[in-house]
Amino acid sequence: MPEAPLAVVLLSGGLDSTTVAAIARADGFRLLALTIDYNQRHRVELDHAAKVAAYFGVERHVVLPLDLRGFGGSALTADIDVPKGGVEPGIPVTYVPARNTIFLSVALGWAEAAGARDIFIGVNALDYSGYPDCRPAFIRSFEAMANTATKAGVEGGQFRVHTPLAEMTKADIVRAAAEFGAPLELTWSCYDPTPEGRVCGVCDSCRLRAKGFAEAGVLDPAL
Amino acid sequence: MPEAPLAVVLLSGGLDSTTVAAIARADGFRLLALTIDYNQRHRVELDHAAKVAAYFGVERHVVLPLDLRGFGGSALTADIDVPKGGVEPGIPVTYVPARNTIFLSVALGWAEAAGARDIFIGVNALDYSGYPDCRPAFIRSFEAMANTATKAGVEGGQFRVHTPLAEMTKADIVRAAAEFGAPLELTWSCYDPTPEGRVCGVCDSCRLRAKGFAEAGVLDPAL
Numbered sequence: 001m002p003e004a005p006l007a008v009v010l011l012s013g014g015l016d017s018t019t020v021a022a023i024a025r026a027d028g029f030r031l032l033a034l035t036i037d038y039n040q041r042h043r044v045e046l047d048h049a050a051k052v053a054a055y056f057g058v059e060r061h062v063v064l065p066l067d068l069r070g071f072g073g074s075a076l077t078a079d080i081d082v083p084k085g086g087v088e089p090g091i092p093v094t095y096v097p098a099r100n101t102i103f104l105s106v107a108l109g110w111a112e113a114a115g116a117r118d119i120f121i122g123v124n125a126l127d128y129s130g131y132p133d134c135r136p137a138f139i140r141s142f143e144a145m146a147n148t149a150t151k152a153g154v155e156g157g158q159f160r161v162h163t164p165l166a167e168m169t170k171a172d173i174v175r176a177a178a179e180f181g182a183p184l185e186l187t188w189s190c191y192d193p194t195p196e197g198r199v200c201g202v203c204d205s206c207r208l209r210a211k212g213f214a215e216a217g218v219l220d221p222a223l
Numbered sequence: 224m225p226e227a228p229l230a231v232v233l234l235s236g237g238l239d240s241t242t243v244a245a246i247a248r249a250d251g252f253r254l255l256a257l258t259i260d261y262n263q264r265h266r267v268e269l270d271h272a273a274k275v276a277a278y279f280g281v282e283r284h285v286v287l288p289l290d291l292r293g294f295g296g297s298a299l300t301a302d303i304d305v306p307k308g309g310v311e312p313g314i315p316v317t318y319v320p321a322r323n324t325i326f327l328s329v330a331l332g333w334a335e336a337a338g339a340r341d342i343f344i345g346v347n348a349l350d351y352s353g354y355p356d357c358r359p360a361f362i363r364s365f366e367a368m369a370n371t372a373t374k375a376g377v378e379g380g381q382f383r384v385h386t387p388l389a390e391m392t393k394a395d396i397v398r399a400a401a402e403f404g405a406p407l408e409l410t411w412s413c414y415d416p417t418p419e420g421r422v423c424g425v426c427d428s429c430r431l432r433a434k435g436f437a438e439a440g441v442l443d444p445a446l
Contacts, residue, residue: 062294065288066289067287068332097332097333097336097373098329098331098332098373101332101368101373102325102329104328105321105324105328106321108321108325109322113320133372133373137371138368138372141368141371141372144367145365145367145368148355148358148360148364149324149355149356149361149365150320150321150324151320154355
């Protein structure tokens with residue numbers, strides 16, 4: 001039997017990327033887990049990413065330091081308050097300029113070096129209401145670019161960016177996590193943990209997560 | 224008089240990127256210089272980048288650590304010998320998987336955060352014979368992606384990736400450097416410096432540089 005193909009999974013340690021990793025594994029891939037340490041305000045998610053990677057027995061987990069704070073421009077990386085008043089329409093201040101472009105580019109570099117042609121990322125419908133780099137048009141555009149950018153692409157290999165959550169609500173994601181065996185008890189979503197290291201419960205990410213579990217009729221095992 | 228627009232210039236400290244910075248300045252831009260410290264074998268180029276940035280009086284110079292060695296796959300970042308036998312056809316082992324994609328993505332993030340819409344990169348004709356991510360098709364594809372990826376792009380701003388050296392030979396670049404006042408005496412090109420910190424003279428980069436100066440009929444001020 002030929003060895004299963006490798007895929008690079010962008011793993012933040014949150015609900016979405018952990019569910020994506022479970023789906024990639026169910027699709028028959030061996031996993032390379034890539035976590036970006038961009039000095040995010042919610043650094044605790046890095047520990048959760050390591051636990052999730054260990055749970056899945058990935059071939060390799062790379063935590064790549066990539067400090068985007070020097071550029072500013074986002075509440076997740078600069079001294080701008082994380083909003084707590086509820087999810088607003090439009091592009092939120094937690095948008096990090098070109099974040100998914102940067103993350104996918106790094107994933108592409110690792111994929112090419114490792115001989116993988118598949119990249120998984122947990123962008124979804126709720127996100128792309130606000131973040132331009134979560135929209136399907138962006139993902140298709142990135143794939144086209146990747147196939148002109150790389151030795152593997154030029155030589156005929158096709159890179160694919162998989163976004164299995166693209167059309168899902170948070171409730172759908174919670175249900176998919178159960179279906180594919182994602183260890184949600186190990187995940188972290190909060191953008192702005194308390195000094196005691198607990199979830200704040202009121203940032204956009206906490207609100208979306210709570211709503212997803214409520215609508216799926218599932219208790220959040222991480223609480 | 225309105226303030227001149229900002230541009231992000233990818234500045235390695237070599238002949239090409241230094242010439243590009245001189246051209247960007249001549250085009251009327253205020254410069255943001257971005258140097259990526261990817262733990263390259265030829266780390267001495269970082270010091271040269273700092274000298275060049277100071278020479279041009281850039282608005283800001285960011286040296287971003289981004290360690291790609293963990294991914295392997297290139298003679299510039301892994302324990303593969305740098306070729307010394309002359310420039311060969313095809314994609315060389317000094318190709319770093321997705322390097323320009325990663326560098327341009329980071330430049331895009333800074334550009335968006337800083338309100339810049341222009342990015343300058345020193346890819347050129349000699350390079351794109353071997354490196355897929357130096358070809359014009361790649362650059363156009365990256366621009367298209369950038370305009371779907373970003374808040375600024377979605378809101379109607381157009382990012383431009385300038386490659387003023389795209390059609391130049393090394394000799395043309397040496398002549399352009401003189402024309403636009405690039406301080407070539409501060410630049411570094413060698414991929415594999417000697418233990419004493421001198422250029423090796425026989426790697427592809429040294430050979431191309433020497434050929435360029437010879438064909439332009441100019442003495443290399445860095446030697």
